[in-house]
Amino acid sequence: MTVTSGQTDGQVGNNVQSGSAATGEEEAVGQLHHLPRRDSVLRMSEVRAAELADGELLDGENSQTMMMNMGPVHPSTHGVLRLMLELDGETVVRSKPVIGYLHTGMEKTGEDLTYLQGPTNVTRMDYASPLFSELAFSLAVEKLIELEIPARATWIRMLMTELNRISSNLLFMATNGMDLGAVSMMIYGWREREEVLRFFQKVTGLRMNHNYIRPGGVAADLPEGWRADVLGLLEMLPPRLEEYDVLMTGQPIWRDRLQGVGVLSPQEALALSTTGPILRSTGIAWDLRRDMPYLAYPEVEFDVLVGTYGDCYDRYAIRLNEIRQSIGIIHQILELMPSGDYRAQDSKVTPPPRARIDESMEALIHHFKIFTEGFKVPEGEVYVAIESPRGELGCYIVSDGGPKPYRMHIRGPSFVNLQTMSHMLAGSSIADAVAIISTVDPILGEVDR
C-alpha cells in the first residue's frame, strides 16, 4: 500500500494511513475468481434450521456441531438480523444471515409517491444516516430532469451530510463499545450523537427522518446562528474523541478483542462487492467522494483512510478517524459556504414562495399542483451513487415520463456488506461474531427496505 498526501492521522497509534489504491486494486482484480472461504456459507433452509433449533445436533447423533439461531431477537444483532450459526463448541463453522424481519416495502412504496414525496420515503431506510438516502434520491431526480441547483444548496447538503456522517459514526462507536462489553461507551457515543441531532432538529425540525434534502435543493435555509452551533459542535468533538482513544483505542483488552478478528482480504472484499470502511480497511482506498465526486467534494481537502489488515480493529479505527476527517471537511465548508438561494428557482420543480400564494391565484394553483400531482420527469433511467458512512449508497430510478418513478431502487451498502458476514465469521468464536457484526455495522432498515 502506497502512502500519499500529508496530514496522516497517526495520533491514535494505529495502522490507518491515507493512501491511493492503484496497486492493491490491480492485484485484487486478478484473483477475483476464488474465495478462500467459500464453504463458510451455511446453505440450509430456515425451515430445516427451525427443526434443528430444539437442541438437536446438526447431522444426527455422531455430529459434533449444533445449530444456533442468533437473533432476530438478540441484544447485539443490530436490530432484527438473524444469524443461523453452525457451532462446534463455541466456534462458528458455517453461518447464514437471514434478513427480511424489517421488510416494509419501501422501494415498492416509492413507485407510488411523487418525486417530491420520495425523500420522505427513502429517509426511513438507513435511519442512522437518513440525509444520505435523501441526497442520493434527490441527486438522481435532479440528474433526470437535468436541474442545476444553486451553490448554497450544494454546500448546505455537504454540511448536513458530513454532520450526519459524524453522527452515524458516533452511533457506531456507541454500539461497537456496547457489543464488546465497554458499556459506558454506549452512553458516551449516544451523548455526542445527541448534540449533532440537536443541530439537525434546529435545521430540519426533526432528529431523524428529516426529509430535508429534496429534489431542487433543501427544504429550508440554515437557521440563524447555525455557524455558532456548528462551531460549538466542532469544538466539543475532538476532546471527546480523545477520550474514546483512552477508553478504547489504547485499551489492551480492546485491541486484543478486535485485532486479527474478522479479517477480510482485499480480494475477498472486492469479490463480495463491499464498499465503505469495510473495503477501505483491507487497504483499498475507494471513497466515492474522491473517486466519483459529487456535490462540491473536489473543492475540499480530506484524506481517504485505509487500513492494513482488514480486521475489526481497522474498521473501528477508520470510522473513528473518519469523524476527524469530517470535522476537517466541515471546517472548510464553513469557510467556503456561499450565500444565495437554498433551492433552485425553477418553477417546474419549486413551489412558489408563501407570500406569492396570498397575492396570486396562479401561484396558488401552481403550489397546489406541485404538491398534489407532482412534477413530471422526462423518460429515462439514472443511477447516482454517493459515499454513505457505510459505503456506496446508490439510487436507481427509472422514469416513464410521469410524476412518479416507474421503478425506484436503492443500492444499500448495509445489504451488500452483509455478504461478508459468513466469510468473516467462519472459524471465529461467538464473542468474535459479535465484534464482526458490530464492525460491519449494518442498519437493518436499509437491508430490508
Place this chain on the structure above:
Amino acid sequence: MGDPYLQNEVDIGDVGLAVGKAVVAFTVLLVAVMLMVWFERKVVSRLQNRIGPNVAGPFGLLQTLADGLKLFFKEDIIPTNSDRFVFKLAPYLSLVPAFLTFAVIPVAGDFSGGQVDAATGLPLERPGTVTIFGRETFVQVADVPVGILFFLAMSSLAVYGIMLAGWSSGSKYPLLASVRASAQAISYEAALGLSLAAVLLVSGSLSTIDIVNTQAAGGGFGGFTRWNFIVTGFVPFIVFVIAGTAELNRPPFDLVEAEQEIVGGFHTEYSSIRFAMFFLAEFMNTVTMGALIVTLFFGGPAGPNLGILPGWLWGFVWFFSKLLFFLFMFVWFRATLPRLRYDQLMNLGWKLLIPISLGWLLLLAGIRFARTDELDFADSAIGNTAIVMLVGVAGLMVGGLLLSMAARAARTDRLENEGLVAVPTRVLVEEE
C-alpha cells in the same frame, strides 16, 4: 485458638449467641447487598453521565427493595425442556455458599493494641474481641479453624449453581454459559489459591482472625507496613484481585452472563424470584470478595483507635472504608473495561496468573527459609536472603523463558499442523 466464647463448656447462652450472630450477619449482609446494588447502579450512572435510581426512597436507596418485590410477584416460568429439579435447585446452590463465605470474615473489633509475642509473631492478648452478654467473642459469625480453605470450598461450590442452572435450562445460550462457567472457575481458582498461599505463608495460619492479627501487629495506621499487600510484595494482591474478579464473573470477566454474546447467560431462562436469587448471590459474592481482599491484604478491621467511638466500632469503620474502596473498584472495572474473549481469559489465567503466582510463592518461601538462619551461604540472615533472592529470581527467569519458548514452539507446531503460517506480530505504522 478459636472463638473465645467457645473455649469453655458450651451452654445454651453460647448457642443463643451463635444463632444471634448468624441472624444479625445475615440481615446485615442482605442490607449490605441491597445497598451494594444501589451503590453500583448509582456509581455506574455517574460514570456514564446518567443519574441512576432516584425515585424509590431517598436518593433511590429503596430501588433494590422495589425491584426485589416486583420480581417476587412475577410469574415463575420453568421451561418445558428443563430438568425441573435441578432447575429449581440451582439458585439455592448459588445463594447459600455466597452467604456462608461471609461467616468467616471479621468485620469489626479493636485491633489497635499492637502487643506482639516476639517468638510467634502473634499478639499476646486476643485483640478484636467484644463482650456480648458477658461473653467474649469475635465480631464474625464463626472462626473456622480451616478459615480460608472454607472460602475456597464455598466459592467452588457456588460454581455448581451457575453450571447446573445453565445445564438444566434446556436451552443453548445457558448451556454455553455453563461450559464457560466451569472452565473459568477451574482456571481461576488455581491462581486464586496460589496467591492466597502467599498470604498463608507469611501469616502462618488459615484462620482469618489470625491473618488479621498478624497484619495488625504493628498497631494503628503506623502498622500498615505489616499489611499483607506489602509483606507479600504486591504481586499476590494483584493476582488475587484479578482472579477474584474472574471468580465473581464480574466485568471484564463476565463471560458467563455476557449479554451481548449469549443473551442472559446462565440465567436466560430464569424469571421471578429464582432470578432474583442469582442476582442476590452475585452481589453477595462481590461484597464478600471485597471483604476478603480487605481481610487478607489490607488488615481487615485493623486501624488506629481515634477515640470518641468505642474501639471495636473503629474496627468496623476501618473495615467498611477499605471495603468501600474495593467495591468501588469493582464498579469502576465494570464501567471502564471491555469484556475479554473466552480464549483470552484462559490465556490470562493459565499462561500469566498461575505461573506468576507460583513463581512468587516459591520466591517468598525461599526468602522465609533463608531468614531462619538454617542456611549458611553467607554469615548473616540478610546475606542469606539476598543470595536466595538472587538465585530465586534467576531461576524464575530461566523458568519463564523456557515456558515462553515452549509456548511459542507449541503455537508454531499447531499452526503448521493446521496448514497455516504464523502471523507476524502487528507492527504499528508510525506517523509520517
